[in-house]
Amino acid sequence: MKFVNILKILFLGLLIIFFIVFIAQHMYDVNVYFLTYTFKVPLFVLVLSFTFIGFIIPTLIFSFRERNLSSKLSNIFNISKAAFFSKYQKPKTNLDIIKDIKPLYFILANILKQTPNYDTDMYSEFEKAKSLRIENPQEAIRILDNIEEKYPAFQLKRDILFDIKDYQGAYDTQNQVLKLTPRSEKPYQKDILNTIKSLNALNIEDKTKCLDELEDAFGDTKNEITGFLYVSELLAQEKTKDASKTIDSLSQLNLQDKILLVGCSLPERAVYLMSTNIEKSASKDVLSIFFIHIGAPQKIKVLADTSTGNEVVDFLLKAYQDQSQKEGFDIVFKNLKLWKCKDCANTFKNYSPKCSCDSWFSLEPHISL
Numbered sequence: 001m002k003f004v005n006i007l008k009i010l011f012l013g014l015l016i017i018f019f020i021v022f023i024a025q026h027m028y029d030v031n032v033y034f035l036t037y038t039f040k041v042p043l044f045v046l047v048l049s050f051t052f053i054g055f056i057i058p059t060l061i062f063s064f065r066e067r068n069l070s071s072k073l074s075n076i077f078n079i080s081k082a083a084f085f086s087k088y089q090k091p092k093t094n095l096d097i098i099k100d101i102k103p104l105y106f107i108l109a110n111i112l113k114q115t116p117n118y119d120t121d122m123y124s125e126f127e128k129a130k131s132l133r134i135e136n137p138q139e140a141i142r143i144l145d146n147i148e149e150k151y152p153a154f155q156l157k158r159d160i161l162f163d164i165k166d167y168q169g170a171y172d173t174q175n176q177v178l179k180l181t182p183r184s185e186k187p188y189q190k191d192i193l194n195t196i197k198s199l200n201a202l203n204i205e206d207k208t209k210c211l212d213e214l215e216d217a218f219g220d221t222k223n224e225i226t227g228f229l230y231v232s233e234l235l236a237q238e239k240t241k242d243a244s245k246t247i248d249s250l251s252q253l254n255l256q257d258k259i260l261l262v263g264c265s266l267p268e269r270a271v272y273l274m275s276t277n278i279e280k281s282a283s284k285d286v287l288s289i290f291f292i293h294i295g296a297p298q299k300i301k302v303l304a305d306t307s308t309g310n311e312v313v314d315f316l317l318k319a320y321q322d323q324s325q326k327e328g329f330d331i332v333f334k335n336l337k338l339w340k341c342k343d344c345a346n347t348f349k350n351y352s353p354k355c356s357c358d359s360w361f362s363l364e365p366h367i368s369l
């Protein structure tokens with residue numbers, strides 16, 4: 001026999017002995033009163049019955065609850081399994097059994113491509129705003145303004161306003177987001193605010209004020225878009241000294257390649273960056289792509305003599321000079337992608353601080369077709 005089992009038997013034996021001793025010592029009667037009645041009950045019966053009641057009541061309550069919870073859990077498990085294997089699932093899953101777990105209900109309805117059963121509440125309103133954001137952004141915003149859970153609603157509203165290039169609206173909304181942001185997320189939300197502030201500054205007519213705003217935003221958040229907009233404005237306003245100082249600090253942050261690639265999406269501003277010291281530290285393939293975008297053939301000539309190591313770039317450089325390959329150049333140039341989102345893996349030609357998947361600052365340089 002196992003040692004543990006021997007211990008168990010010993011323990012049980014001891015328990016029984018104690019139990020018998022307890023009963024033997026508490027056999028005497030005590031009086032129990034109920035209104036005008038008096039009962040004589042042996043003390044051990046009284047103690048044991050209270051102990052029993054003390055056990056049985058919580059046990060009943062908890063086992064009842066447990067049954068509820070475990071049936072809920074198995075519903076969730078079955079439906080998420082259906083969502084997981086949805087490709088192979090023929091019969092329609094009955095989502096209604098998890099309808100009281102609203103967020104999950106809407107997420108799974110999305111995955112299983114079922115139309116959620118709308119009754120008006122926060123989750124359905126949020127879902128409705130999301131589905132309306134492209135075709136009717138104003139209506140989507142109106143719905144979001146009425147949602148009680150302000151933090152996610154403000155963030156979605158900001159993204160919608162950003163997408164329709166209403167930078168002033170996005171900026172105001174982001175200020176509201178910032179008020180509700182938990183401390184740990186503050187720097188990230190602050191970066192979004194400054195980025196929108198930079199883009200919004202371009203709409204200011206007063207040149208001095210525009211530059212002030214750009215400087216402010218860049219001072220707080222140094223990234224490829226605040227950097228690009230600030231430097232190009234400095235150069236446009238012929239503040240060359242400040243510009244080259246800023247470029248130096250950007251090179252120290254290793255942002256020169258990203259800034260040139262941002263410039264490819266905004267060539268009319270990017271031309272100012274030509275012949276600045278940013279060229280010295282930039283990588284060769286990025287520089288070539290930059291020259292092609294701003295149409296600076298004399299610069300390309302120099303670069304074309306040596307390989308950049310990037311197949312696409314090398315092809316573009318050769319084809320740009322060779323008239324017979326003009327068609328090939330046009331096709332490759334048209335399909336050229338410069339950015340890849342590290343969250344959704346989509347590739348893009350043009351830069352944006354927010355990807356179409358609503359991730360901020362997720363685009364990384366990626367020159368490819």
Ligand SMILES: [Zn+2]
Pocket residue numbers: 341342343344345346355356357358359362
């Ligand atoms: Zn993305």
